[in-house]
Amino acid sequence: MSTVEAVARLGDWVAGLRWADVPSATRDRLGLVLLDSLGVTVVGARQPEQRALAAAWRPSAGPAPLVGGGVCTTVEAAAWLNATAMARLELDEGHKYAKGHPAAHGLPAVLALAADLGASGPSTLAALLAAYEVAARFGRATTLRAGMHPHGSWGVAGAAAGCAKLLGLPADQVAAAIDAGAGLPVAGHFASALDGNPVRDAWLGASNVSGLAAARMAAAGVARNTGTPALSLGDVLGSFDPGPLTDALGERWDVDLGYFKRHASCSFTHPAADAALAMRGLDLGAVEEIVVETHSLGGGLGRTTWDSRLGALFSTPFVVAAALVHGAVDPAVSADEGRDDPRVRALAAKVALRVAPDLDARLPDERAARVTVRMAGAEPRVVEVPNPIGDAAHHPMAEDDVLALLGRLLDPGTVATVHDVATGLPDSPDIGPALRRLADI
Missing domain, CATH: 3.30.1330.120 (2-methylcitrate dehydratase PrpD)
Known part of the structure; x- marks a missing residue:
């Protein structure tokens, strides 16, 4: 199967994804990823370096919460700053088969856009799941050159897929968004992280904003599915095999296979x-x-x-x-x-x-x-x-474990609010007000 065909199949799958059709165990797992992600974003937002970044950004007022940041701002500013806060302390959920962090690459963008659109809980969760699954599959499909860091490269396609899903785009436009997202990667070197350079966090901000841009391009009709991933992620950044994009599509849920992190480190x-x-x-x-x-x-x-x-x-x-x-x-x-x-x-x-x-x-x-x-x-x-504690295959964490982890890092009131927001989304007709609660915690 060619890359164009594989991306087209992904676009068709994303466009047809319905939250009600997702297995209950996978719905629960995504809810746990959301709970963990929002919690560690708050922890990151409270760090002095993240507060300094937000202050320097001077974010304009808007509909999307700066999680733990005290303000609501534009979709793009929230996507960038929440993504960098989420990764600030190396506490965000990850995936060993994708060889990186699918959630952080697109979750902030999807949530910021959902707050702007007043999206329902089920449509938002379907978009979050699409973002995760597409990012993880692109991570499986991509082998980066030696020395490259995975932040900001293959995950952009997931952010694009999630945002396109939330915008309600048809299958061909979702595929175009995924293709465009794959054409907007960052070429980050692993040594930057080893050197302690926070540009590594910015790569995730770039992924989320680029995913938004790709979805908007598709909505405007100025994006096309031409096999870009094989060129950008393959020829330029490493090698690319389109097979994993559609392998067991709709049968294997990659979100079920991730890991939660109990240590603030790589x-x-x-x-x-x-x-x-x-x-x-x-x-x-x-x-x-x-x-x-x-x-x-x-x-x-x-x-x-x-x-x-x-x-x-x-x-x-x-x-x-x-x-x-x-x-x-x-x-x-x-x-x-x-x-x-x-x-x-x-x-x-x-x-x-x-x-x-x-x-x-x-x-x-x-x-x-x-x-x-x-x-x-x-x-x-x-x-x-054999694996770190928290891996889905080795001492996996349940909700009580994630709450206990967050309880070590945050005050009880904040943990309760994050839990209320995360668990209340499935039944919400408009998640905007609930998400905006996260700005003031």
């Missing part, structure tokens, strides 16, 4: 953090070396120094040391006053990161890690985990 560090937490209680002063074995996707996160929050979140030595010292990898440990803890610095200097062929062979179903702690006068301690 997902590649999570299995090692879980293993470290399983060894809490060690005499850290006696530690001589910590060897972290991982898969090739996480093999570049071995820096033992950092000069920013984001740089720390992309350092496996920092995350492992923070887990052992603090017993958690919450936002406080990477904040300005926390990440220079001398105990963490000293322990991180003893961490060596290595790619293990046996763990690499278990991709993509497992993102495993093996942590060995060598101590003076004692036998080495070894803990291996």
Whole structure:
């Protein structure tokens, strides 16, 4: 099947998607993704760097909430700023088969547009599901060149699909929107994240705004489905196989296969953090070396120094040391006053990161890690985990778990409001007023 044909089939599927026809387990899972996403957006919005960005933006008044930001603004400003807040602390939901974050690529755009349109709950949820599923399929279909970061590339097509669905476009125009979205990727380098450069967060803002633009282009009749993904995501950014775009379409729901994050750090560090937490209680002063074995996707996160929050979140030595010292990898440990803890610095200097062929062979179903702690006068301690806690295939999180996670990071009143908004959407004839409640929390 050609890329043009595959995108046309996706457009037809998105246009015909009805919330009432979605299996109940998948509806529940999307609701959980929405709950988690809104909650971590609030946490991100309360960080000083995100507040400074919103202030510098000087957002004009409009119909869409700046989640946790105190104002309602234009659709595009809300989409950009909410997306960057959602990714600010590396807490947003992700997907190992898509090799990235489908929800963050399009959820903020869909919600901002839905608030503007006064869309119903069922139509909004169908659009959110379309955005997630199309983004995940594009993630499966795309193999980025070595060194590229996945933010802002393949996920634009999902944002375009969700916004086109919300606009009620027919199948051919949805396909045109998806094609146009795939032609608007960011070529971001992974080293920017390792260097702690927040431009990495902006790539998700760009994805959401570009998805909006692609859907508006399709609505205006100035977009076409010509096979752009094979050129932009394939020839330019890596390689592209259209097969995964339609594989088990309408039978497999990728939203069911994602993971929630209990650590504020890159997902590649999570299995090692879980293993470290399983060894809490060690005499850290006696530690001589910590060897972290991982898969090739996480093999570049071995820096033992950092000069920013984001740089720390992309350092496996920092995350492992923070887990052992603090017993958690919450936002406080990477904040300005926390990440220079001398105990963490000293322990991180003893961490060596290595790619293990046996763990690499278990991709993509497992993102495993093996942590060995060598101590003076004692036998080495070894803990291996197959996936991070929160993965759909390894200690998956239910609603109570997500609420408990948010409860560690937010006050009870805020968590209750986010929960009320997220769970109330399916029955809402106009989600605008409910979403705008999120501006003032």
